[in-house]
Amino acid sequence: MKDGLAAPTVDHGLLLETRQLLSEITVVNGLDASDFDEGLIRSMRSGGLHANLVTGLRNGVRPIMSLDSPHLRFVREQSRELHLATSVEEITRARNDGRIAIVFGWQVADGIGENEEMLEGFHRLGLRSCGLAYNVGNYVGSGCVDPAQGPLSRFGERVVEKLQELRIVVDIGGHCSEATSLDALRVARGPVVCSHTNPRALRDNPRNMTDALMLAIARTGGVVGITTFNFFLAAAGQASIEDYLKHIDYAVRLLGDEHVGLGLDQIIGRQITGPVDPRKFPPTAYPPMYEDWIYVDGLADFSGVPQITAGLIARGYSQEAITRIMGGNWLRVWREVWGT
Amino acid sequence: MTRDITRRAFVGSAAAVGGLAATGCVSPATTVADPRAAGSHPGQPHDLVADASAPMSSPGRALAAFRAEVRARRAAGCDIVLSPVAAGETLEGTLRNLVALQSHLSALPGDALLVRSVEDLTRVRPRIGVIGSLHGLQMIGENIALIRHLRAAGVSVMQLTGYWKNWNGDGCLEPGDNPLTGLGRMVIQEMTRAGVVLDLAQAGRRTSLEALELTTGPVIVSRANAARVQEHPQNLTDAQIDAVRARSGVIGVSAYPPLLSASSRPTVEDLLRHLHYIVERAGIEHVALGLDFDDRPRRRFAEDRLPDPPYAYPVGIDSIADLPAFRERLSASGFSADDIAKVLGGNLLRVLEPALAAVAPA
Numbered sequence: 001m002k003d004g005l006a007a008p009t010v011d012h013g014l015l016l017e018t019r020q021l022l023s024e025i026t027v028v029n030g031l032d033a034s035d036f037d038e039g040l041i042r043s044m045r046s047g048g049l050h051a052n053l054v055t056g057l058r059n060g061v062r063p064i065m066s067l068d069s070p071h072l073r074f075v076r077e078q079s080r081e082l083h084l085a086t087s088v089e090e091i092t093r094a095r096n097d098g099r100i101a102i103v104f105g106w107q108v109a110d111g112i113g114e115n116e117e118m119l120e121g122f123h124r125l126g127l128r129s130c131g132l133a134y135n136v137g138n139y140v141g142s143g144c145v146d147p148a149q150g151p152l153s154r155f156g157e158r159v160v161e162k163l164q165e166l167r168i169v170v171d172i173g174g175h176c177s178e179a180t181s182l183d184a185l186r187v188a189r190g191p192v193v194c195s196h197t198n199p200r201a202l203r204d205n206p207r208n209m210t211d212a213l214m215l216a217i218a219r220t221g222g223v224v225g226i227t228t229f230n231f232f233l234a235a236a237g238q239a240s241i242e243d244y245l246k247h248i249d250y251a252v253r254l255l256g257d258e259h260v261g262l263g264l265d266q267i268i269g270r271q272i273t274g275p276v277d278p279r280k281f282p283p284t285a286y287p288p289m290y291e292d293w294i295y296v297d298g299l300a301d302f303s304g305v306p307q308i309t310a311g312l313i314a315r316g317y318s319q320e321a322i323t324r325i326m327g328g329n330w331l332r333v334w335r336e337v338w339g340t
Numbered sequence: 341m342t343r344d345i346t347r348r349a350f351v352g353s354a355a356a357v358g359g360l361a362a363t364g365c366v367s368p369a370t371t372v373a374d375p376r377a378a379g380s381h382p383g384q385p386h387d388l389v390a391d392a393s394a395p396m397s398s399p400g401r402a403l404a405a406f407r408a409e410v411r412a413r414r415a416a417g418c419d420i421v422l423s424p425v426a427a428g429e430t431l432e433g434t435l436r437n438l439v440a441l442q443s444h445l446s447a448l449p450g451d452a453l454l455v456r457s458v459e460d461l462t463r464v465r466p467r468i469g470v471i472g473s474l475h476g477l478q479m480i481g482e483n484i485a486l487i488r489h490l491r492a493a494g495v496s497v498m499q500l501t502g503y504w505k506n507w508n509g510d511g512c513l514e515p516g517d518n519p520l521t522g523l524g525r526m527v528i529q530e531m532t533r534a535g536v537v538l539d540l541a542q543a544g545r546r547t548s549l550e551a552l553e554l555t556t557g558p559v560i561v562s563r564a565n566a567a568r569v570q571e572h573p574q575n576l577t578d579a580q581i582d583a584v585r586a587r588s589g590v591i592g593v594s595a596y597p598p599l600l601s602a603s604s605r606p607t608v609e610d611l612l613r614h615l616h617y618i619v620e621r622a623g624i625e626h627v628a629l630g631l632d633f634d635d636r637p638r639r640r641f642a643e644d645r646l647p648d649p650p651y652a653y654p655v656g657i658d659s660i661a662d663l664p665a666f667r668e669r670l671s672a673s674g675f676s677a678d679d680i681a682k683v684l685g686g687n688l689l690r691v692l693e694p695a696l697a698a699v700a701p702a
Contacts, residue, residue: 153505
């Protein structure tokens with residue numbers, strides 16, 4: 001038995017119940033930062049993932065930043081394993097086909113420079129979720145760890161309006177400043193999400209989210225995804241799955257079980273070492289060395305996802321609640337925004 | 341009512357204007373009989389007349405039109421122009437504009453030259469000297485290493501922002517009035533290291549005050565008037581004027597109409613009012629010209645407090661041809677010949693010189 005696993009004995013009843021439930025529900029990860037390659041497919045399969053919003057690199061390139069994005073070829077070549085989805089209907093169909101649905105998303109709006117009209121083209125290429133600022137200021141707004149923290153710029157307002165017009169999910173991501181996030185909520189009509197964050201009430205980290213902002217997101221009908229990035233859960237030592245479940249618990253108690261989801265934010269396959277850029281990843285929010293960017297024990301990749309389900313069952317969550325938290329909430333908000 | 345300019349129209353108009361308006365005649369402050377004789381009397385830098393903003397060079401501008409502008413500047417006695425090679429372009433567009441500028445300059449070796457060093461300043465007359473500038477650093481994004489490369493290519497003056505928010509901070513038309521970003525702080529230090537003059541024209545108030553607090557290098561506000569005389573986001577508050585003075589910087593008073601008065605047709609009196617205000621507030625050492633005769637559209641959003649072209653440039657100074665008459669007005673207004681030489685170019689060049697003298701470290 002590996003060190004660090006929770007239970008020294010296997011609860012067969014729980015195992016069966018977990019397997020049964022997992023065979024019925026649709027498991028959706030609301031934000032992935034992993035390298036988008038064959039290794040990711042294996043990991044998603046091992047965890048029984050049905051849909052994944054990818055934002056990570058392939059051949060060093062972020063998804064659909066250009067017409068020759070290697071992501072486009074990859075989804076085409078992997079059409080037996082994957083389906084590029086632009087509707088919830090497609091996600092459901094892919095699940096029935098035994099394929100994993102992939103949704104293209106961006107964590108930041110830098111791909112459009114100062115021109116919101118470019119969203120038309122990226123929408124055509126499959127973009128269905130879009131962040132705003134990433135830790136530092138850009139044309140759109142300000143980031144959560146930058147000295148300058150302010151609202152959306154004029155251009156940022158136009159970007160949010162354009163995203164809504166195109167029915168692309170507006171994702172404040174967790175990386176925007178609070179002022180920019182609140183401003184996006186002000187400008188947007190319809191649900192806004194935060195794809196990947198953790199409750200600041202449980203772990204005081206500038207990258208984590210206040211109760212007030214999470215509540216504001218929930219009021220739009222949106223969803224808050226909870227990450228497994230260790231430093232967002234624990235200042236020292238490695239967090240356990242129990243710690244992760246505490247974060248889910250907290251969010252559900254605050255927002256209700258219709259507004260919480262998985263936003264695992266893993267970096268499967270990435271092998272960067274050395275110091276981080278302290279401007280973008282200051283030590284108040286991130287470990288200063290990439291080697292120390294660890295994840296919750298057992299949740300560094302998707303193989304541990306069934307343990308989240310098992311943990312929720314063990315905590316007494318209803319099947320309906322688990323269905324929502326493990327994916328139903330993402331599907332609901334995506335259907336509402338995309339219209340399909 | 342007015343609506344946002346489409347992105348295409350904005351960029352297209354920005355690219356449509358090219359070249360420089362310039363014809364040369366010599367500042368009366370010199371003592372040489374025929375200063376147009378090349379090499380007969382190298383202009384002392386502080387006798388040169390400089391305008392801190394003249395229209396862009398672009399690939400689209402025909403050589404004939406460029407030459408006509410150069411000659412108009414010389415005829416008016418304007419020796420030096422700060423000419424933006426980009427105002428919202430991509431990096432590729434900026435480099436293309438630089439290539440076009442250099443191509444025009446090599447076709448007119450007797451009329452104009454690129455000024456990149458103090459030594460270049462001494463060789464300007466009887467030609468005009470072009471100092472490359474940028475109206476914002478959008479084209480470099482986060483890649484601040486490009487600052488020294490652009491400096492090597494002849495861009496010696498760079499605005500931190502345009503009218504709107506960029507990676508460095510807020511422009512003055514943003515409602516947020518936010519401070520410098522972390523990157524903006526790094527950019528300011530890099531500019532000083534690279535021998536680039538920091539230009540805070542169009543910057544938001546808080547962004548510019550922080551920049552003035554932080555910088556240890558040469559700084560100008562190439563085009564701005566006094567907010568107390570005419571309120572406008574691009575005009576400077578007393579606090580900003582004081583901060584420029586504290587940094588030994590200069591403010592280029594502008595003929596761009598919305599900065600002058602609320603009238604539909606301002607006059608040269610309005611420009612003089614702003615000039616006098618800043619001189620009284622900061623002293624004669626801190627005023628320059630940033631006339632900004634440039635008819636391209638500037639508005640981007642419906643909310644922008646900017647008019648659409650054609651602009652009603654002030655009666656009495658509505659083009660560079662009025663520069664000699666403006667010099668007379670300054671004299672009639674009570675300024676000494678020395679003071680006039682400072683305002684018309686000496687102050688600006690005093691601030692530019694350390695940057696022009698700097699050699700960017702490898």
